[in-house]
Amino acid sequence: MNSRKTSEKFKIKLNDADLEIEIGKMALMATSAVTARLGDTVVLATAVISDEPKEGAEFFPMMVDYEERWYATGKISGSRFVKRETRPSEEAIIAARMIDRPLRPLFPKNYRNDIQIIITVLSADMEHDPDIVSMIAASTTLMLSGAPFEGPVGAIRIGKIADKFVINPKMSQMAESELDLVLAGTREGIVMISGQADQISEAEFLAACKLAYDKIQLIIDLQNKICKKLEIEKKKHESVQDEVEKEVNKFLGVKLAQIAVEINQEKRKEQIAEFEKQVLDNFEGNYKHMEIKSAFEKILEKEIRKTILDKKIRPDGRKLDEIRPISIEVGLLPRTHGSAIFRRGETQVLSVITLGSPAREQVIETMEEEATKRYMHHYIFPPFSTGEISPLRGASRREIGHGALAEKALSAVIPDRELFPYTIRVVSEVLTSNGSTSMAAVCGSSLSLMDAGVPIKAAVAGISIGLVLEGKKYVLLTDIIGMEDFAGDMDFKIAGTRKGICAFQMDVKNRHINLKIIEEAAGRGKKAREEILDQMEKTISVPRKSLSKYAPTVSVIKINPDKIREVIGPGGKMVNQIIAETGAAIDIENDGTITITAQEKEGGEKAKQQISDLTREPKVGEVFTGKVTRIMDFGAFVEILPNCEGLVHISQLAPYRVNKVSEVVKVGDTVPVKVIEIDSQGRVNLSLKAAKSFQSPRPSYHKKP
Numbered sequence: 107m108n109s110r111k112t113s114e115k116f117k118i119k120l121n122d123a124d125l126e127i128e129i130g131k132m133a134l135m136a137t138s139a140v141t142a143r144l145g146d147t148v149v150l151a152t153a154v155i156s157d158e159p160k161e162g163a164e165f166f167p168m169m170v171d172y173e174e175r176w177y178a179t180g181k182i183s184g185s186r187f188v189k190r191e192t193r194p195s196e197e198a199i200i201a202a203r204m205i206d207r208p209l210r211p212l213f214p215k216n217y218r219n220d221i222q223i224i225i226t227v228l229s230a231d232m233e234h235d236p237d238i239v240s241m242i243a244a245s246t247t248l249m250l251s252g253a254p255f256e257g258p259v260g261a262i263r264i265g266k267i268a269d270k271f272v273i274n275p276k277m278s279q280m281a282e283s284e285l286d287l288v289l290a291g292t293r294e295g296i297v298m299i300s301g302q303a304d305q306i307s308e309a310e311f312l313a314a315c316k317l318a319y320d321k322i323q324l325i326i327d328l329q330n331k332i333c334k335k336l337e338i339e340k341k342k343h344e345s346v347q348d349e350v351e352k353e354v355n356k357f358l359g360v361k362l363a364q365i366a367v368e369i370n371q372e373k374r375k376e377q378i379a380e381f382e383k384q385v386l387d388n389f390e391g392n393y394k395h396m397e398i399k400s401a402f403e404k405i406l407e408k409e410i411r412k413t414i415l416d417k418k419i420r421p422d423g424r425k426l427d428e429i430r431p432i433s434i435e436v437g438l439l440p441r442t443h444g445s446a447i448f449r450r451g452e453t454q455v456l457s458v459i460t461l462g463s464p465a466r467e468q469v470i471e472t473m474e475e476e477a478t479k480r481y482m483h484h485y486i487f488p489p490f491s492t493g494e495i496s497p498l499r500g501a502s503r504r505e506i507g508h509g510a511l512a513e514k515a516l517s518a519v520i521p522d523r524e525l526f527p528y529t530i531r532v533v534s535e536v537l538t539s540n541g542s543t544s545m546a547a548v549c550g551s552s553l554s555l556m557d558a559g560v561p562i563k564a565a566v567a568g569i570s571i572g573l574v575l576e577g578k579k580y581v582l583l584t585d586i587i588g589m590e591d592f593a594g595d596m597d598f599k600i601a602g603t604r605k606g607i608c609a610f611q612m613d614v615k616n617r618h619i620n621l622k623i624i625e626e627a628a629g630r631g632k633k634a635r636e637e638i639l640d641q642m643e644k645t646i647s648v649p650r651k652s653l654s655k656y657a658p659t660v661s662v663i664k665i666n667p668d669k670i671r672e673v674i675g676p677g678g679k680m681v682n683q684i685i686a687e688t689g690a691a692i693d694i695e696n697d698g699t700i701t702i703t704a705q706e707k708e709g710g711e712k713a714k715q716q717i718s719d720l721t722r723e724p725k726v727g728e729v730f731t732g733k734v735t736r737i738m739d740f741g742a743f744v745e746i747l748p749n750c751e752g753l754v755h756i757s758q759l760a761p762y763r764v765n766k767v768s769e770v771v772k773v774g775d776t777v778p779v780k781v782i783e784i785d786s787q788g789r790v791n792l793s794l795k796a797a798k799s800f801q802s803p804r805p806s807y808h809k810k811p
Contacts, residue, residue, distance in 0.1 A: 114335075118328050120144065121274045123234060125325070127246055127332065138250040142243035144274075146231035151243035152224050153251045159218035162396050166213060168221040172202035172240060174473035178230040184471050195472045196506050201225075201237045203507045205244050207613050208290035208298035212256040214343045216400065221253065230474060233276040238263050241290060246329050250336065254343040256617060258329035259297060260322030261290040264314045266306070271317055277474075285310070287610075289318035293326050295618025299598075302514035305564075305606035308628045316621060350393050350401040354385055362406055366413035369423040371452070371540070374589075378406065410593040414574045414581055421589040422451075429569070429585045429634055434645040436557040443657040444558020448550035450638075451587065452540035457550030458533050459558040461657045463703030465693050466529040481520045483532045485509035485547055491539040508544040509534070512568075515548045515601035515609035516555070519563040526561055527662045527701055541587040542570035548601045548609075553642060558657070559650040566608055567638040568601030571627040575616060582627055584634050595619070600631035604639060659710045660703045667698040669721040672749055680720070688713040720748045724781045724790055729797050734775045737767050744779050744792055752790030754779060761795045770794070 113131035117124050126143040133139035136152040143149075160167045175191060176183055183189050194202070205225065225240040241261035248255045265275035265283035275283060287301040296319060303311070361381055368374040382402050389398045413419050418426060430451030439445040444459035467478040485508040489496035501509075512534060520530065532554065534547035545568030552566040572586035573596035583590055591597055596619060598612040612624070653659075665673070673694065674681050681692055690704035690713035700717060704710030724730070730746035737743075741755040759770045771777060771794070780797035784790055 116328060116332050118324055120324070123274075125239075125242070125328070127243070127328065129250065129332065129336070138247045138252075140243050140246045140250065141228070142239045142246070144239045145234040146229055147227075147234040147236050147239055148229040149236055149240050149243050150226045150228055151240065151247045152226075153244075153247045153253075154222050155251055155253055156220040160220050163218045164396060164399070166210065166217055167219075168206070168210060168213070168223070170202045170206040170209070170223045170244070171225065172198045172205065172237075173224060173226045174198050175227055176473055178227045178236075179232065179473050181473065184476070195470075196510070197472055197474070199503050199506050200510050201240065203503060204237060204288065204298070204300055205241050207300075208241070208259050208261070209244060209248065209255070209257075211297060211613075211615050212259070212292070212617065214254055215404075217254060217343055219253075223247070227473065232474065233278060234274070235263065235277055238274065238288070242325055242329075246332065249329055249333050250338055252339060252341050254340055257292060258326050258333075259290050259292060260325030260329075261288065262318045262321045262325070263288050264318045266303075266310070266314070271314055273317070273321055285314060287311075287314045287318065289315055289322065291319055291322055292618050293323070295620045296612075296624065297614055297618050299610060299612040299624075301611075302517065302609045303607050304518045305603050305608055307606050308625075308632055311607055311610070311628060312621070312625050315624060319621065350389075350397045351404055353392075354389065354398065354401040355405050357385065357388055358405060362409040363413075365406065366410045366421065367417075367419055367423075369421070371422070374421070407593040410589060411574050411576070414583070414590075414593075415576055415579060418581065420583065422587055424585075426581060427584045427630060427633070429637055430587075432638065432641045434553060434642060436553050436646050441656055443654045444554045444556075444560070446550050446553035446557055447537075448546050448553060449538075450542070450546055450549075450585065452538050453543055453546050454536075454538040455543060455546040455550045456535040456537055457547060457554040458535070459554045459560065460531045460533075461558065461560075461653065461660075462529040462531070463658060463660055463691050463693065464523075464527060464529060464701045465691060465703070466531075480523060480528075481513070481517065481530045481532075483509050483513035483516065483534065483547075483551060485512060485534045485536070485544065487536045487539070487543065491536045491543075508547065511544050511599065511609055511611055512547045512551060512601075515566055515568060516551055516562070518608045519552075519566055519603065521561045521563065524662075527660050528560075528658075530555075530560060539588070541591055542568075542585060542599070544568070545570050545599055545601060549638060549642060553646060556646050556649040559653040561649050564603040564605065565639055565642055565647075566601055566603055567635045567642060568599060568609075569631050569634040569638065571598040571600065571630050571634075572596055573598070573614075573619065573623065573627070575619065575623075580623060582623070582630055584630050596623075596627075598624075598627045598631070600628065600635065602632075602635055604636060658703050658705050659707050660701060661710055661714055662699060662701050663714060663717060665698045665700060665717070665721040666723065667696065669723075670694060670696075670698065672720050673700065673717055684713050684716050688716070692717075716748075722747050722750075724750065724752070724784070726781050726784060729778060729780045731776060732779050732792075734771050734773050734777060737771070737773055739767070742767050742771050744777065746779060746781075746790070746792070750790070752779065752781065752792040754792045754794050758782070758791075758793040758795055 115128045117126040123145045128141045133152045137155045139152040227236045245257050245259035264287045265272040266285035267283050284304040290298040385402045433449045436446040442458050443461045447456050467480045470477045532551045536543045548568035555562050572583035572590050572594040574581045575595045595616045596614050602608045688709040690702050690709050693701040702713050732744035732746040735743050735745050743751045745751050778797040779792040782793045
């Protein structure tokens with residue numbers, strides 16, 4: 107429990123703002139708590155840690171929650187019925203995952219005490235993103251908790267604006283940035299990298315990583331200074347796990363060595379299950395079930411790592427830089443707008459495209475923003491993909507995170523709305539999982555977008571690079587499988603085009619890695635990405651020239667904003683009439699942009715023509731066929747466009763003197779007229795004689811009864 111009775115502040119200069127950390131002011135019943143401030147963005151980070159290990163825990167039971175508060179930005183929820191905060195937004199879940207990833211590997215592997223870290227955003231100035239402040243605050247509160255945490259962790263964001271790197275760019279600047287890189291690390295090395303880019307080169311990516319790593323040292327120094335001043339002592343972590351591992355290892359002998367070189371996955375699974383059963387049967391009663399199981403997995407992990415490091419043999423027999431066999435099929439679903447199956451080894455992902463009108467854009471309302479999103483990527487990971495049984499409870503944090511990564515990877519190549527005004531939804535269904543499903547989702551989505559005829563700027567592929575590291579000895583693994591992910595030290599996902607990197611996410615399981623390893627991994631990623639793109643282009647190399655016949659047609663026209671009321675009509679009468687006659691959906695924006703969506707092309711064209719006629723402004727010299735609506739002594743009024751009349755003066759009715767207007771035209775007549783003048787008040791003057799060739803001295807243009 108935090109027993110401090112007085113608060114204390116510590117601060118450093120971080121770019122153009124002060125980073126301030128305050129201890130002992132809030133949440134005094136938590137194990138530890140800090141408030142962190144950057145600009146006018148303030149977060150509260152608390153940690154509560156159980157005194158004893160959690161009974162039966164297979165994994166480290168740490169929870170990280172990122173809580174957005176509407177009051178932080180002076181807002182009240184736009185919902186009419188729910189005004190309090192409910193479940194976290196997808197953005198909050200992604201932030202929580204990003205905070206979790208650099209902290210988790212810095213605890214002992216067999217640590218099983220419950221930890222809950224809650225980040226609450228108390229104030230957000232909409233310039234300094236709370237996520238970076240939250241990562242620093244979370245690290246600081248863990249340092250103060252006395253837990254066996256091998257921190258501190260520093261975090262920084264790097265942008266690239268006008269060809270220059272910017273440290274912790276403001277949120278208003280990020281719209282112009284070609285890069286959004288978040289890096290977290292310790293004094294010894296880098297623990298996590300995450301972000302997206304607009305097809306930047308590997309050299310630029312590495313330069314940004316180096317700059318970020320240099321800058322986080324200031325943040326690490328600050329946390330160390332706080333701990334030193336407060337005389338924080340870390341608790342020693344004691345466990346019987348080492349004793350259990352020793353006994354299990356003695357029992358197994360060299361049996362597990364054959365598993366590490368068995369390339370048949372089914373046979374390997376059977377062998378693992380059999381050896382695990384033998385171990386559990388032999389030691390049950392002497393140790394807890396989970397201790398035995400954990401010891402077996404640890405020994406298995408060590409055996410696989412040893413085989414890779416010493417013999418350079420991978421679990422499936424591939425070369426270290428070899429990609430698994432790839433198979434691709436596009437256009438396999440008959441009624442969807444675009445589809446593709448991408449398979450790499452056993453990992454198999456089905457990606458499906460749905461196109462819709464702009465009205466189908468996702469409305470986003472969070473603490474920080476109120477916006478819409480026209481391109482969405484949803485990743486679905488059903489239990490059957492790993493041969494397991496599990497209840498379906500909606501999107502998990504993992505699914506949301508992997509979907510966001512794939513979405514970032516493709517964002518750089520999605521066409522601008524002006525070129526392709528559709529709302530685009532991509533769904534990636536993981537059918538079989540054996541490593542790197544998120545990167546398979548990137549490849550499958552790129553293929554399905556091209557199959558749908560979406561004019562993406564370039565094809566995108568993704569790959570995951572793994573690592574086995576012992577001291578200074580290490581081996582990089584291209585395209586890791588599940589067993590290598592289980593036993594390895596790094597999962598470095600890199601996605602991009604031939605031109606450059608679009609998205610990246612690196613997590614480690616050991617304490618840290620250095621820039622040299624990251625540089626080599628990025629090079630491996632580029633080589634693998636180009637090989638995958640070669641395979642993809644053999645199936646489909648450019649987007650299809652036409653959309654599916656089942657996709658809606660979307661067209662956009664721009665009108666004078668003053669004409670919007672004419673399209674809508676009194677009480678919506680006109681626009682509803684067009685919708686009823688054509689079957690089209692019509693979306694009207696305040697700037698005069700009108701989007702017409704129709705399932706049938708003919709209906710869309712008809713609606714477009716009607717709107718064009720309603721809003722068209724005549725020009726001098728144009729000829730129209732109009733209907734006579736009124737006759738006056740001085741001339742006739744002719745409707746040339748919907749809601750647009752012009753006057754044909756009596757002198758412009760014929761190339762001779764007309765004594766009476768009705769001698770030439772009558773109400774209801776259809777006549778050709780030419781626009782000869784539009785005066786300063788917008789009144790249209792027409793001429794019948796200028797638009798018609800007269801064949802007789804006294805022709806009659808009105809209709810015969």
